[in-house]
Amino acid sequence: MYTFLCNGIGSIINSTASQSKSIEKSPQAKSPMGTFSSTLVVPDATVPIKRKTPNKTEDDKNSTDSEPPYRPKRRSTSTQLRTPSEAGSPSSTQNVTVMVPSPSLALNKFAKADQFLGISERYFPIKSEQRTQASSRRYYYAKNTKRGGVSIAADSDANDTLSSTLSPLQDILRPSLVRDLRRLQADGPAITFSITDEKLPMLASNFGFLRDYVLKKGVERAPNEFNAGCGCPDGNCVPGKCDCQDTEVGSDEAAAPYLQNRTALSQEYVKEHSMIYECNYRCSCKGNCWMNVIQRGRKFSLDIFDTGNRGFGLRSMEPIRVGDFIDCYLGEVLTQKESDLRETATEESDLFGLDWATQESETREMYVIDGQKFGSPTRFMNHSCNPNCKIVPVSIDHGDDRLYYLGFFATRDIPPGTELTFDYNPNWDKKQKKDEDALPVSLRREAVPWPALAECTQGEGTAGPPCISPGFR
Numbered sequence: 001m002y003t004f005l006c007n008g009i010g011s012i013i014n015s016t017a018s019q020s021k022s023i024e025k026s027p028q029a030k031s032p033m034g035t036f037s038s039t040l041v042v043p044d045a046t047v048p049i050k051r052k053t054p055n056k057t058e059d060d061k062n063s064t065d066s067e068p069p070y071r072p073k074r075r076s077t078s079t080q081l082r083t084p085s086e087a088g089s090p091s092s093t094q095n096v097t098v099m100v101p102s103p104s105l106a107l108n109k110f111a112k113a114d115q116f117l118g119i120s121e122r123y124f125p126i127k128s129e130q131r132t133q134a135s136s137r138r139y140y141y142a143k144n145t146k147r148g149g150v151s152i153a154a155d156s157d158a159n160d161t162l163s164s165t166l167s168p169l170q171d172i173l174r175p176s177l178v179r180d181l182r183r184l185q186a187d188g189p190a191i192t193f194s195i196t197d198e199k200l201p202m203l204a205s206n207f208g209f210l211r212d213y214v215l216k217k218g219v220e221r222a223p224n225e226f227n228a229g230c231g232c233p234d235g236n237c238v239p240g241k242c243d244c245q246d247t248e249v250g251s252d253e254a255a256a257p258y259l260q261n262r263t264a265l266s267q268e269y270v271k272e273h274s275m276i277y278e279c280n281y282r283c284s285c286k287g288n289c290w291m292n293v294i295q296r297g298r299k300f301s302l303d304i305f306d307t308g309n310r311g312f313g314l315r316s317m318e319p320i321r322v323g324d325f326i327d328c329y330l331g332e333v334l335t336q337k338e339s340d341l342r343e344t345a346t347e348e349s350d351l352f353g354l355d356w357a358t359q360e361s362e363t364r365e366m367y368v369i370d371g372q373k374f375g376s377p378t379r380f381m382n383h384s385c386n387p388n389c390k391i392v393p394v395s396i397d398h399g400d401d402r403l404y405y406l407g408f409f410a411t412r413d414i415p416p417g418t419e420l421t422f423d424y425n426p427n428w429d430k431k432q433k434k435d436e437d438a439l440p441v442s443l444r445r446e447a448v449p450w451p452a453l454a455e456c457t458q459g460e461g462t463a464g465p466p467c468i469s470p471g472f473r
């Protein structure tokens with residue numbers, strides 16, 4: 001079970017429903033299975049669970065198994081830049097606060113050319129011992145400066161107003177974003193963006209792209225030795241027989257989550273909600289079989305674009321077939337306590353509670369993913385109650401029922417250029433007229449002004465324009 005808590009649009013919806021079919025885990029996979037639900041508000045009280053600590057064998061202690069493939073490779077930094085319209089009119093006498101982006105190679109180039117506003121000790125105050133470094137244009141320590149608090153007065157006799165400084169900023173932000181996105185190409189085809197200069201800072205300065213979760217304080221992966229693998233003969237994982245697959249309740253037959261002939265969700269899993277356990281490095285196949293999809297990474301080039309009325313969105317310029325894997329939802333992984341603090345501290349959060357196993361829990365709280373500031377391109381997927389994608393919880397570690405991945409898969413064929421969407425709350429009771437927790441429109445986060453959308457009337461699976469769930473109003 002997982003919970004999507006998206007403050008803004010998310011915090012106005014709350015519903016929980018059971019999955020239509022539950023699937024029992026194979027004996028090899030230790031974690032309990034649960035029902036699926038998705039809500040968009042603060043999660044229901046979670047029943048804590050107690051981790052069973054398996055007895056370590058000598059073999060386990062001496063284990064030299066390598067790490068699973070998904071590991072944080074880097075962490076982007078987040079900076080903020082306010083455009084003139086956000087900062088107010090850049091009149092010549094007015095004090096305008098500018099969030100100066102982190103000094104980068106490109107920025108240093110500008111500094112050398114003495115063109116860029118803000119590259120001086122005045123805007124990057126430093127300690128005396130750091131002055132030498134700064135004078136040689138090495139601003140390593142200057143990154144510690146709270147740049148958000150640095151106020152820059154628009155100079156009355158300066159020819160360049162704030163708007164004229166935007167151009168060099170875009171010249172820096174655009175290549176910097178390209179560089180940031182290029183790093184994601186290690187995991188699949190290119191991620192591009194189709195965004196005007198004006199809106200570029202909203203993406204480039206406010207968001208850091210990740211290649212894996214960033215585990216925050218109090219969050220841990222289960223030790224490697226807890227993980228288990230299948231023992232399929234000759235490393236040949238056969239559908240229905242591989243131990244990594246779940247067996248349906250009351251049946252010995254394992255449900256095959258993926259198609260064998262292409263890395264895609266099976267028809268059954270397109271319809272159902274159940275955890276998938278992929279083969280891993282501990283399996284006899286070493287994770288090289290068809291039971292390995294999200295670990296192979298993206299298959300499609302994705303484009304972050306300006307939807308015009310729903311902020312940024314995500315699309316692919318390639319045709320996507322039903323069941324295809326899009327990408328994982330990533331972000332900072334928080335303890336529930338930390339996520340509660342963030343929820344109350346800010347209006348903006350994009351939280352997923354990893355609560356698949358917590359219903360059978362006794363003492364542990366679930367982990368929560370926050371994709372607001374750091375994450376993957378799927379963070380820009382908008383809601384639709386007539387969606388073309390869905391989220392499936394996927395684990396690559398049988399010994400860790402607390403930390404797993406959320407994979408986006410296509411639920412129908414998607415033509416090139418179509419916005420990729422998912423239902424933020426698939427179990428929302430469409431008959432429910434009003435959500436008591438709904439926020440008035442004025443309190444919702446609006447990155448750009450969005451015109452009112454038509455209320456969703458279409459049934460699932462039918463094509464149609466973007467719409468808004470009845471409860472959103």
Ligand SMILES: C[S@@+](CC[C@H](N)C(=O)[O-])C[C@H]1O[C@@H](n2cnc3c(N)ncnc32)[C@H](O)[C@@H]1O
Pocket residue numbers: 006007008009010309310311312313350379380381382383384445446447450453466467468
């Ligand atoms: C996960 S973010 C999606 C990316 C977002 N559009 C952006 O520019 O950052 C969720 C936020 O997008 C907006 N959003 C998502 N789906 C929407 C829809 N169908 N209509 C209007 N706003 C939507 C809401 O502000 C919501 O809080």
